[in-house]
Amino acid sequence: MEVNLRCGLLGERLAHSYSPQLHAMLGSYGYALFEVPPEQLGVFLQSGSFDALNVTIPYKKSVIPYCAELSETAQKIGSVNTLLRRADGTLFGDNTDYDGFLWLLQRNGGILPGEHAVVLGDGGASKTVQTVLRSLGARVTVLSRRGERGFDALKEQTDAVLLVNATPVGMYPHNGERLIDLTGLPNCRCVLDLIYNPSRTRLLLDAEVRGISCENGLAMLVGQAKRAAELFTGTGIPDSRCEEILCKLNAQMQNLILIGMPGCGKSAVGRLLAERLQRPFFDADAEIERELGCDIPTFFAQYGENAFRTAETKVLERLGKGSGSVIATGGGCVMREENYPLLHQNGKIIWLRRPLDRLPKDGRPISQSTDLRALYAVRRPMYERFCDAAVDNCGTPEETVASILNEEVTR
Ligand code: NAP
Numbered sequence: 191m192e193v194n195l196r197c198g199l200l201g202e203r204l205a206h207s208y209s210p211q212l213h214a215m216l217g218s219y220g221y222a223l224f225e226v227p228p229e230q231l232g233v234f235l236q237s238g239s240f241d242a243l244n245v246t247i248p249y250k251k252s253v254i255p256y257c258a259e260l261s262e263t264a265q266k267i268g269s270v271n272t273l274l275r276r277a278d279g280t281l282f283g284d285n286t287d288y289d290g291f292l293w294l295l296q297r298n299g300g301i302l303p304g305e306h307a308v309v310l311g312d313g314g315a316s317k318t319v320q321t322v323l324r325s326l327g328a329r330v331t332v333l334s335r336r337g338e339r340g341f342d343a344l345k346e347q348t349d350a351v352l353l354v355n356a357t358p359v360g361m362y363p364h365n366g367e368r369l370i371d372l373t374g375l376p377n378c379r380c381v382l383d384l385i386y387n388p389s390r391t392r393l394l395l396d397a398e399v400r401g402i403s404c405e406n407g408l409a410m411l412v413g414q415a416k417r418a419a420e421l422f423t424g425t426g427i428p429d430s431r432c433e434e435i436l437c438k439l440n441a442q443m444q445n446l447i448l449i450g451m452p453g454c455g456k457s458a459v460g461r462l463l464a465e466r467l468q469r470p471f472f473d474a475d476a477e478i479e480r481e482l483g484c485d486i487p488t489f490f491a492q493y494g495e496n497a498f499r500t501a502e503t504k505v506l507e508r509l510g511k512g513s514g515s516v517i518a519t520g521g522g523c524v525m526r527e528e529n530y531p532l533l534h535q536n537g538k539i540i541w542l543r544r545p546l547d548r549l550p551k552d553g554r555p556i557s558q559s560t561d562l563r564a565l566y567a568v569r570r571p572m573y574e575r576f577c578d579a580a581v582d583n584c585g586t587p588e589e590t591v592a593s594i595l596n597e598e599v600t601r
Contacts, residue, residue: 192423195219196239200226200253200273201246208439209244212412215435216419216427232256235273235281242422243273244415250314257283266321269314272418284421287318290414291384293432295322298380298405301352303327308350310369311357312337315384319354328352333370344374353393355383360391365511365535368392378402384410387513388535389443395531408443412436443513446594447533449576450542451566452521453549455583455590459542460518462587463594470515474523477505499526506532524572533576540594541577544584 199209204223213221235256250269258280270283312334381397384407397404448456464471510532583590
């Protein structure tokens with residue numbers, strides 16, 4: 191019976207794992223976290239305290255000697271991320287990261303035999319990616335800092351159609367970092383980054399700008415958990431269930447970011463939206479005032495708009511790195527292009543629209559000193575450029591929050 195199955199995740203430190211949440215969506219078996227220090231690994235594996243396990247860092251290789259048999263995939267990759275206890279008590283090791291990456295690749299058009307793929311990094315995840323790509327008949331070039339070819343050999347890979355990042359470069363908290371420039375790959379039609387925090391690494395943001403199809407590693411995470419769940423229970427799970435789970439996780443992780451003219455209701459709507467979704471709320475202007483140690487009109491009068499915008503970008507950089515929050519921004523944040531990737535990397539950007547004659551001016555230095563119509567004429571194309579969705583805020587904050595939730599902008 192599935193409910194009586196004792197499954198879980200084995201690792202050394204597991205505080206931030208998504209696995210319990212994922213497996214709760216995939217089946218009704220028990221799923222525990224087993225944090226085991228290296229010196230107790232053997233005793234733990236030989237104990238009868240589990241029926242099936244996922245295995246993560248640092249044990250994907252060290253569990254191999256304890257397995258009576260390995261799947262062909264685990265043998266090829268040289269690592270195990272799933273352990274099944276067989277009827278005779280012995281352990282069978284498999285690697286479902288293979289299935290996870292295969293699903294991610296197939297969602298993005300796959301690769302044909304003979305086509306060329308470049309993989310960045312030569313660690314454990316890279317081995318899985320290479321195994322999948324080679325099993326499909328692709329030609330694979332690995333670039334890494336210690337291997338045969340360094341990252342500067344990218345310029346020799348001009349026929350590559352696929353790029354996969356299998357390094358942690360660009361992962362939280364080092365958002366914005368990247369290893370290579372995509373101009374070196376003129377024929378690239380797809381970029382996959384195994385990182386999923388942030389949702390869009392600098393590499394993926396670059397790919398978007400170039401119109402190259404791209405995706406992060408969350409589907410790989412969901413795909414490997416799905417295959418593990420199938421092995422745990424012996425029951426198939428349709429890919430459509432994985433799509434639903436992926437959609438839910440993506441929505442949970444993304445920030446909901448409100449942009450719009452000063453006084454259009456971003457703070458009131460944002461606060462209420464956060465309350466409804468039980469998410470943290472951040473008001474960028476309040477955060478800036480806290481960092482500056484004075485109110486915005488005083489800072490503006492003393493140092494001018496440019497200094498204020500620099501302080502604003504710093505705050506947006508911090509807030510944009512987080513995930514799962516609601517963020518109300520200042521009306522002029524769209525005037526700095528560099529703020530777009532900071533907000534977009536983890537966020538859905540919602541433009542709140544309100545008629546100009548209903549915008550208050552109190553405490554808003556730019557609104558007081560400028561003709562609002564002229565200001566709107568300049569900013570409107572930028573709101574259009576930044577936003578993923580636009581919602582009118584002409585009724586009560588409750589009505590606007592309902593429209594935001596109804597309009598699927600939170601999915
Ligand atoms: P790993 O075994 O430690 O390998 C990391 C690779 O990245 C190595 O080749 C390493 O090079 C290289 N690297 C690390 N820092 C670098 C830097 N600053 N510059 C250049 N190269 C650097 O790690 P892994 O398990 O393969 O994981 C790699 C990435 O994939 C991580 O971000 C991980 O979160 C992600 N991942 C995602 C999934 C998923 O389901 N989406 C699954 C597995 C892994 P050296 O050998 O020279 O250090």
